[in-house]
Amino acid sequence: MRIILAPMEGLVDAPIRETLTKVGGIDRCVTEFIRVTHGMLPPRIFYKYAPELHQDCATEVGTPVAVQLLGSDPEQMGRHGLKAAELGATQVDINFGCPAKTVNKHKGGCVLMREPELMHEITAAVRKAVPAEIPVTAKMRLGYDDRSMGVACGQALEAAGASEIVIHARSKVDGYKPPAYWEEIARVREAVKAHVIANGEVWTVEDYWRCRKVSGCEDVMIGRGLIARPDLAAQIKASQRGDTFTPMTWLEAVALVREYAAALQTRLEDRYVTGRIKQWLNFLRQGFAEAEYLWPQARKIREVAPMLACLEQSLPSGALKEQAA
Numbered sequence: 001m002r003i004i005l006a007p008m009e010g011l012v013d014a015p016i017r018e019t020l021t022k023v024g025g026i027d028r029c030v031t032e033f034i035r036v037t038h039g040m041l042p043p044r045i046f047y048k049y050a051p052e053l054h055q056d057c058a059t060e061v062g063t064p065v066a067v068q069l070l071g072s073d074p075e076q077m078g079r080h081g082l083k084a085a086e087l088g089a090t091q092v093d094i095n096f097g098c099p100a101k102t103v104n105k106h107k108g109g110c111v112l113m114r115e116p117e118l119m120h121e122i123t124a125a126v127r128k129a130v131p132a133e134i135p136v137t138a139k140m141r142l143g144y145d146d147r148s149m150g151v152a153c154g155q156a157l158e159a160a161g162a163s164e165i166v167i168h169a170r171s172k173v174d175g176y177k178p179p180a181y182w183e184e185i186a187r188v189r190e191a192v193k194a195h196v197i198a199n200g201e202v203w204t205v206e207d208y209w210r211c212r213k214v215s216g217c218e219d220v221m222i223g224r225g226l227i228a229r230p231d232l233a234a235q236i237k238a239s240q241r242g243d244t245f246t247p248m249t250w251l252e253a254v255a256l257v258r259e260y261a262a263a264l265q266t267r268l269e270d271r272y273v274t275g276r277i278k279q280w281l282n283f284l285r286q287g288f289a290e291a292e293y294l295w296p297q298a299r300k301i302r303e304v305a306p307m308l309a310c311l312e313q314s315l316p317s318g319a320l321k322e323q324a325a
Contacts, residue, residue, distance in 0.1 A: 002027040003233045006223030007068050011279050014051045015263035019256055021063040025233025029065045033095045036071030036080045046087050053088045066091035072107040074121045078129035085130050092130050096140040099172040110172040113144045116156035127161035137164040142184050143171040154188040166221050169200035182214035189216055197221050205239050228286035250290040254311050270304045277307050290314045
């Protein structure tokens, strides 16, 4: 069984991948998508989204990272798949699941699920261009307008050479609204021989085991649930072993956010750093009552130092220093 950290555009960047994989339990990550259009992107763009290319395409603790591409031009996608491999990618993933209006408007992401033939053409082009020893994989939803296209699109990806297919258990129209239709993932899994990975609405250990039972998938990709509970993957692995597990404390969560902020400050302007911290804090409200309490105040803050000070105000005096010691 593997737990994979989902590629959440605008949030799951390299610093958060580093931070979360250090907590433990995550077996693989996927980058935010690299948008492929008409011209060949320079190496610096690949390194921007996947700095792990400089270190054997893995995080500091050795967790593998797949490089994800998004686009609709088969030839360009093939060229960029090859470039990713030449730069050190150990897995090339194709995004057919992004539901964002801007992306779909420009014929990228989930809108391509209206055209299984084009999905096949794109995937086949990438598979042909990328060296045989490097897996080409794909992520999709159950459809665009409804959930009726899952089997057809899954079969198209398999026929094109995708070795793994991650399926988010909703259509584009479903968005991110509960429930997740894990039973529909099972229909696709039964219709293809490619390895299928379940994704969607896994927030707790209990959700994880229900997802596996209903979908029939051994591997699960988790996005928002791991952002809300950074130790969720470790909790799941402990439950598999039958071990007791003490959930992460708010003090430990704040220490992670501080580590993340420090890493971001080496890459981004402070105003963008504050925005990313807010995004994470918003998700932490699902897992920590303290984050919910802080949110009304924190959401108004625009600078990094006041934001970190706000987080520390929720802790006992000197708690972070004691933890560091």
